[in-house]
Amino acid sequence: MTFSTSALADSVAAAGVFEGADLASTPASRLVEVKDAVARVRRMADALLVEVAGEIARRSTKDDGVGGLARTRGFTSPGRMLADALGGSEAEAHRLLKVAEATQPSLDADSGGETAPxxxxxxxxxxxxxxxxEIAAVLTRALERIAQVAPDTVAGLEERMVTKAATLSLADVRRMVAAHEAAHRPLDVKERDQAAFDNRYVQIKDEADGSVAIHARLDVATAAPIVTVLKAAVKKVMQARRDSAHDKGMTGMDYTVDERTPGQIHADTLSALARHALGCEEVPTGVTTTIVVRVNQADLRSGDGCASVDGIDSFIPVTTATQMTVDAEIQPLIMGDGILPIGKGPKKRLFTEDQKLALLERDGGCAWCHAPPSYCEAHHLRWWQHGGTTTLDNGVMLCVSCHHRIHAHHWDITVRDQHVWFTPPATIDPTRTPRIGGKAHYQLEA
Structure with missing residues (x-):
């Protein structure tokens, strides 16, 4: 394959139109054009990297031994050689090599010519x-899996997947692939789920900075109740923020707002669940135990010094140990008050539970950003106070963030043929071209 930088040069020239622009004062529409131009430069540079990576890999095979290109340059593999050049991770380099292997022509040993990728x-x-x-790597892996069981379908499927993927984000491409495999290759999904179950784990590690790191990999069924509870806790806080902002606008009173990040909410909720379980005999594990906090009496009186918690190597301040027992309302060691700081809050019966389930089947979660169902609420397309009906063709599932953003920027939402369509305002898209949402946004069949 002849190496050519002309496409890259063209993209650089297109980006060069913006040379000297003051980004801070650039109008929004113009800034989007800058973004698109620079993103294209990166993609064209990556395309050249794929070609180079493929040739490096070809000259660094096991058959080449110590005489291979990578080894003669002091690297144990072409992946490490690329990672060193890019200043990135080996994972990134291996994605380049994977795409190169699948998309670059190879040499025919008999004729000496090139075979098609x-x-x-x-x-x-x-x-x-x-x-x-990144998208090319996801598609490559998916098509390789399909080729193992249904090679005759790959050609047509590749065309459809690439055409769809060109309009999607990386996350939506992954959703597209997952949805397709779930619909057409359920046995593979079952095998992966079983493997995930067999390999599930939770690791607990005391860090040098005094924190405790908890890392887990779980199968979907095991993770589902955990994820549902944690995300419901985030949703509740986000709803409270929204209501607080509304109340401030209506009354002028400034209420205290929960400013925790989603990660902090997850942590606090998980801790609260564990504290509840410690003193509850009804939990599925049947575990009842005691947290033992050890603290020197003199340190406890002075409020200085440190305390230890059985089972954790890191120490904590005495004040933290004291606060732990106060929060639990116990005397002095048993944690758990039986009150969970999570919940769904008062139900708004605008849509029935059956209607919400139907909307979720269509939308898959947030119809716009694809946030999970636990983040979403059913909303009227035509507002209730303006005569909108509580019916499926007048409903859409949106997360709190998208609901506010879409209304604030005056997007139109319609339902046609059981699909949700979002029409941007002219200020965002002068042509006002509708964009499909919900599951259909990333489903290959849609």
Missing amino acids: RFPVIASAVRSGDVSM
């Missing part, structure tokens, strides 16, 4: 900059 449509999309390297 394994996935020519992905190769073309990479060279043209229609898909990013």
